[in-house]
Amino acid sequence: MNISLHLPDGITSSSLQITGSKSETNRLLLLQALYPGISIENASQSDDSDAMQAALAGNGTVVDIHHAGTAMRFLTAYYAIQEGREVVLTGSPRMKERPIGVLVEALRTLGADIDYTENDGFPPLRIKGKKLKNNKVSIKADVSSQYITALLLIAAKLENGLEITLDGEITSLPYLQMTLSLLKGVGIDAGFDGTVIKVMQTTDNYQPTTITVESDWSSASYFYSIVALSEEGTTVTLSSYKANSLQGDSALAEIFSQLGVVTEFNDTTIILRKQNLKAETLNLELNSTPDIAQTIAVTCFGLGIGCHLTGLHTLKIKETDRLEALKTELEKLGAALAVTNDSLTLQSSVTIHKNIAIATYNDHRMAMAFAPLGSKVPIIINDAQVVSKSYPTFWDDLQTLGFAVSTL
Secondary structure, eight states, rough: OOOEEOOOSSOOEEEEEEBBOHHHHHHHHHHHHHSSOOOOOEEOHHHHHHHHHHHHHHHEEEETTTTTTTHHHHHHHHTSSSTTEEEEEOOOOOOOGGGOOHHHHHHTTTTEEESSSSSSSSSSSSEEOOOOOOOOOEEEOOOHHHHHHHHEEEEHSTTTTTEEESSSSSSSSHHHHHHHHHHHHHHHEEEEETTEEOOOOOOSSOOOOOEOOOHHHHHHHHHHHHHHHHTOOOOEEEOOTTTSSSOOGHHHHHHTTTEEEEEEEETEEEEEEOOOOOSEEEEEEEEGGGGGHHHHHHHHHHOOOOOEOOOOOGGGGGGSSSHHHHHHHHTTTOOOOOESSSEEEOOOOOOOSSEEEEEEEEOOOHHHHHHGGGGGGGEETGGGGGGGGTTHHHHHHHHTTOOEEEEO
16 A cells, blocks of 8 residues: 655644554563463554464464564564474564574573574574573673563573673663563562673562553654654644653654754653754764664754764664665655665755655555655655554554545
8 A cells, every 4th residue: 555645734733642662562462471460551553562462372383473573582582481382483574584593592592492494593483392491691782682682571480580691782772671670560570780681580479460551652753753844833742651761762852852842741641842943963873772763864854954873783684674775765855865784874955855655665664754754745655554563553643633645
């Protein structure tokens, strides 16, 4: 499904309820499978969370999680400790190109029985569940934080708990802190000790608990972008959000203050308000929050300012190579930019080409990051249904704000 969108009359000040965080939901779904006393409220409605839930509820020998990268990592660890069960964990063609060797080697160090069925270092995986008796492992810290989180989520079920030594600079530290906070929230003793994360074994005397998932800050980023590109005085209210969020992408509030968006916290809502633009060029290190890089780059282009973004090496192994995809699509619109394996540098510009069709590369964030430009010029988003991976109601919410959205 391809769509065209534009904003004929400006933003109508509106309130939106954003779906629960995919990151929090997927962590809690796995913990719920291990500790059935956990109840989850405001869970994400995303395809990724649906895939996670279906896999955990099923009992088949082949588990296909399609494009759900988080599910691939978390379920690899989960099935490794399911004694007596054997599964083949697979996914889409792109999933078979996304590396998982670092996690597999760490699990093998703990005693897991995992084999590659096609190419070494990549899914599909044949996993024979067993009791893991080893309790110490070292892992590179500058890889995807989801590898480390996958180990943390099963750690309290191991016979002797788990000690993870992190080697090097940590990528996406806020996501690890989120995981540790969720573990503590359900009664698991876990925390940092220097460069080591320790998780104690948890007994079966587990107390039932209910956890409400905060709305997704990554999803909020697109509305920050829309407000940044709007007229001064424009406001949009989003819920449900916390000032003391567990999500690293809550850094949006500070980052977008440099792009003219003020964030007001009010109980469980945030009010985004457009004020005068401050930055002429934006320089950011996004090692802790790489998922919002696309939104920031597109917003800067729409505002006609330059940016230099670093700490982006994990974007090469996402649903697509997001750095190269950004370069290709922004250049169609008239941008001048350069990318490396770790960075993106955008030059300031004054022209945005109209009615350009944006390829989305089967990547939900490509579709949503470029959509706010529809407030500046008419734009076409190809394969727009890809947003269901994390935010199924995205196009409906744009219409609520006043965007004209048409199927082509």
